[in-house]
Amino acid sequence: MALYVLKFGGTSVGSIDRIRNVARRVLRVQAEGHRVVVIVSAMSGETNRLLSLAREVTPVPAAREMDAIAATGEQVAAALTALAIQNEGGRARSLLGHQVRIQTDGAFTKARIKAIDGSKIFSTVDAGEIAVVAGFQGVDEHGDITTLGRGGSDTTAVAVAAAIGADACEIFTDVDGVYTTDPNICPSARKIDRISYEEMLELASLGAKVLQIRSVEIAMKYSVPLHVRSSFNDSEGTWVVAEESALEKVVVAGVAYDKGEVRVHLVAVDDRPGVSARIFEMLAEKNISVDMIIQNVTTGVEPHADVTFTMAKTDLERARPYLDEVARASGAREVRVDEGITKVSIVGLGMRSHAGVAAKMFRILADQGINIQAISTSEIKLSCLVASKYTEQAVRALHEGFGLSKERT
Amino acid sequence: MALYVLKFGGTSVGSIDRIRNVARRVLRVQAEGHRVVVIVSAMSGETNRLLSLAREVTPVPAAREMDAIAATGEQVAAALTALAIQNEGGRARSLLGHQVRIQTDGAFTKARIKAIDGSKIFSTVDAGEIAVVAGFQGVDEHGDITTLGRGGSDTTAVAVAAAIGADACEIFTDVDGVYTTDPNICPSARKIDRISYEEMLELASLGAKVLQIRSVEIAMKYSVPLHVRSSFNDSEGTWVVAEESALEKVVVAGVAYDKGEVRVHLVAVDDRPGVSARIFEMLAEKNISVDMIIQNVTTGVEPHADVTFTMAKTDLERARPYLDEVARASGAREVRVDEGITKVSIVGLGMRSHAGVAAKMFRILADQGINIQAISTSEIKLSCLVASKYTEQAVRALHEGFGLSKERT
Numbered sequence: 020m021a022l023y024v025l026k027f028g029g030t031s032v033g034s035i036d037r038i039r040n041v042a043r044r045v046l047r048v049q050a051e052g053h054r055v056v057v058i059v060s061a062m063s064g065e066t067n068r069l070l071s072l073a074r075e076v077t078p079v080p081a082a083r084e085m086d087a088i089a090a091t092g093e094q095v096a097a098a099l100t101a102l103a104i105q106n107e108g109g110r111a112r113s114l115l116g117h118q119v120r121i122q123t124d125g126a127f128t129k130a131r132i133k134a135i136d137g138s139k140i141f142s143t144v145d146a147g148e149i150a151v152v153a154g155f156q157g158v159d160e161h162g163d164i165t166t167l168g169r170g171g172s173d174t175t176a177v178a179v180a181a182a183i184g185a186d187a188c189e190i191f192t193d194v195d196g197v198y199t200t201d202p203n204i205c206p207s208a209r210k211i212d213r214i215s216y217e218e219m220l221e222l223a224s225l226g227a228k229v230l231q232i233r234s235v236e237i238a239m240k241y242s243v244p245l246h247v248r249s250s251f252n253d254s255e256g257t258w259v260v261a262e263e264s265a266l267e268k269v270v271v272a273g274v275a276y277d278k279g280e281v282r283v284h285l286v287a288v289d290d291r292p293g294v295s296a297r298i299f300e301m302l303a304e305k306n307i308s309v310d311m312i313i314q315n316v317t318t319g320v321e322p323h324a325d326v327t328f329t330m331a332k333t334d335l336e337r338a339r340p341y342l343d344e345v346a347r348a349s350g351a352r353e354v355r356v357d358e359g360i361t362k363v364s365i366v367g368l369g370m371r372s373h374a375g376v377a378a379k380m381f382r383i384l385a386d387q388g389i390n391i392q393a394i395s396t397s398e399i400k401l402s403c404l405v406a407s408k409y410t411e412q413a414v415r416a417l418h419e420g421f422g423l424s425k426e427r428t
Numbered sequence: 429m430a431l432y433v434l435k436f437g438g439t440s441v442g443s444i445d446r447i448r449n450v451a452r453r454v455l456r457v458q459a460e461g462h463r464v465v466v467i468v469s470a471m472s473g474e475t476n477r478l479l480s481l482a483r484e485v486t487p488v489p490a491a492r493e494m495d496a497i498a499a500t501g502e503q504v505a506a507a508l509t510a511l512a513i514q515n516e517g518g519r520a521r522s523l524l525g526h527q528v529r530i531q532t533d534g535a536f537t538k539a540r541i542k543a544i545d546g547s548k549i550f551s552t553v554d555a556g557e558i559a560v561v562a563g564f565q566g567v568d569e570h571g572d573i574t575t576l577g578r579g580g581s582d583t584t585a586v587a588v589a590a591a592i593g594a595d596a597c598e599i600f601t602d603v604d605g606v607y608t609t610d611p612n613i614c615p616s617a618r619k620i621d622r623i624s625y626e627e628m629l630e631l632a633s634l635g636a637k638v639l640q641i642r643s644v645e646i647a648m649k650y651s652v653p654l655h656v657r658s659s660f661n662d663s664e665g666t667w668v669v670a671e672e673s674a675l676e677k678v679v680v681a682g683v684a685y686d687k688g689e690v691r692v693h694l695v696a697v698d699d700r701p702g703v704s705a706r707i708f709e710m711l712a713e714k715n716i717s718v719d720m721i722i723q724n725v726t727t728g729v730e731p732h733a734d735v736t737f738t739m740a741k742t743d744l745e746r747a748r749p750y751l752d753e754v755a756r757a758s759g760a761r762e763v764r765v766d767e768g769i770t771k772v773s774i775v776g777l778g779m780r781s782h783a784g785v786a787a788k789m790f791r792i793l794a795d796q797g798i799n800i801q802a803i804s805t806s807e808i809k810l811s812c813l814v815a816s817k818y819t820e821q822a823v824r825a826l827h828e829g830f831g832l833s834k835e836r837t
Contacts, residue, residue, distance in 0.1 A: 073507070076447065076512050084511045084521075088508065091504055097496070102485045
């Protein structure tokens with residue numbers, strides 16, 4: 020008799036009919052002899068509807084009240100799901116963040132879970148009921164309602180699974196699992212059967228948005244086996260597991276891309292110690308995160324240093340005034356911003372032990388005539404910045420070149 | 429510096445614009461130097477929308493889940509109102525039933541308040557913030573969300589006012605106050621300036637539905653001055669206060685009517701001790717409440733007893749099978765049900781000291797040619813059952829006959 024946490028996203032509970040499907044599905048799992056905890060998101064569109072109401076009242080609503088409003092979406096979905104299970108002849112009860120209790124810090128709209136009390140969940144499932152927990156929400160030390168940020172229901176699911184020692188956490192979504200790359204731009208992309216937490220982290224952060232990255236971190240920390248699968252069929256999806264559980268190491272597990280960054284080029288900054296530090300201190304003070312950083316020194320008649328970095332496109336408008344300040348402070352001759360770039364990455368545990376992976380990546384891109392504007396590396400990831408117009412071509416070539424278009428086993 | 433509880437119903441917060449009006453209004457009260465607690469209902473239509481969702485899932489939804497769903501309506505309204513106050517430059521925070529905390533029994537969908545902790549409300553208003561409390565909701569001893577039944581926000585308001593010792597509880601609604609009778613059928617009806625709790629109780633229970641009856645009971649028990657007034661203008665409404673605060677006693681304060689009852693006539697029941705007791709015991713066992721009861725014994729060739737009673741029209745369908753059982757058990761020859769009746773009542777503290785009020789009522793009806801089918805009396809109320817077609821005529825004649833069409837002072 021296993022203990023499962025099953026999480027259903029907004030699309031999976033997007034209508035009364037779909038909620039009925041969820042009810043039947045979780046009852047099948049229970050009928051196999053298991054204890055079942057269900058986590059639900061708000062019905063699709065509901066969170067946006069609620070937040071629009073708040074924004075209609077005031078352009079920048081206070082975060083505490085935003086959370087009180089947004090949390091009702093999951094509250095309704097959880098209670099409706101419990102009712103749907105009862106309607107199918109099962110037994111269920113909804114549990115809200117403050118009822119479970121899911122204790123968070125006080126950072127409204129982006130709270131982090133500090134502790135989860137499993138006792139109410141256990142008393143529910145041990146009595147033969149299905150516990151339907153509202154995702155996305157918690158309470159801070161004052162009993163104020165908090166939310167975990169977009170996609171926070173994944174985090175709720177994995178954190179609950181960790182807290183109650185569940186045998187697995189299954190994430191039901193509208194895709195079949197995690198793919199070797201985006202099937203929309205690479206038709207030969209294949210569903211991955213098993214992948215390590217580490218690889219999943221790198222793929223998630225790079226834009227293969229099937230799982231909230233924090234939920235993968237928590238799953239890794241507490242060794243919760245994750246299963247990403249479709250809520251519309253019974254096929255096995257992708258298991259995200261500890262490295263040692265992988266049947267066979269592959270060099271590259273997947274190819275990701277991210278069009279959400281811009282490249283900033285500070286031309287000819289002062290070539291003296293502390294300049295780089297000052298640049299990135301100034302950006303950090305304004306809460307502007309940078310991703311890749313490249314610095315080089317040119318030689319010649321007038322030797323000087325160039326500093327290039329990438330940052331989120333969504334931060335650009337806010338950052339522009341500071342970029343000029345940064346340029347002045349660093350003595351840069353010019354600031355160039357290029358919005359037409361894409362970061363293409365390969366991810367795989369096998370890179371750690373296989374030499375020549377980087378060389379192979381650069382060769383594949385070079386053979387396509389694609390210029391590499393910047394490179395960054397980590398232990399299990401290699402990223403290249405290329406012109407956006409080459410995105411599809413680069414992804415397809417890397418996917419094919421690293422043998423991902425064949426079935427992994 | 430007074431402490432006020434201001435309650436706004438669903439119509440008063442029925443749109444973002446109206447919520448803005450509420451915000452400006454409560455800020456005006458605060459600006460006069462008072463501490464302000466606001467109680468809000470769900471935006472009009474929202475509770476019905478939410479309960480329809482639940483009924484779409486299952487025809488008879490579990491009450492616990494119904495309450496979890498319905499309570500979100502007030503949760504959203506409270507947070508939106510707090511945001512609207514902030515948008516006007518004020519300071520406010522929403523407080524939910526479990527945050528306040530409003531402790532109730534566990535009777536989902538019709539819970540009763542057992543205790544209210546005023547500390548969070550005081551810490552909010554003492555800090556200069558407006559406390560916006562979600563009406564209609566509480567939590568039981570297990571932390572499960574409960575609701576107080578339709579109109580429960582009035583009860584929340586008065587109970588909160590009692591718990592924190594507020595100087596007054598103002599109920600903002602879509603009417604100007606309490607009228608001497610229904611203005612829709614009697615154009616000469618006048619707004620009452622002051623009325624006693626006792627009179628208000630009798631008028632509310634008889635259909636002048638401006639206040640939930642439980643809220644008036646609580647107000648009377650804890651001597652909370654109630655002020656029923658319009659949310660659309662600044663006019664004084666009706667103060668509901670203790671008897672001694674009334675400036676001048678009037679014989680009749682108002683004329684009420686109730687079309688929601690049916691008359692049941694058990695013809696020729698056994699004329700022996702215990703028959704009536706058995707009849708009403710059987711009805712009570714099935715949870716069918718009766719209102720007026722009339723029993724008489726006919727004389728003649730075959731002396732026998734007739735028993736007549738009235739009950740809510742809404743219970744009739746459920747009661748029909750039992751009525752036949754009751755008839756058999758009481759030896760009744762026949763059960764006659766008359767749905768075409770109306771209960772017309774006059775209410776007033778002055779009845780206690782003025783003789784002849786009943787005689788005057790009967791005379792007024794007789795002069796109109798209206799037959800009285802049954803009579804019931806209490807200390808401050810006199811009710812007559814008449815054919816429904818005479819409702820308007822009876823109300824107008826009584827309103828005029830008892831001098832209500834002139835201004836009270």
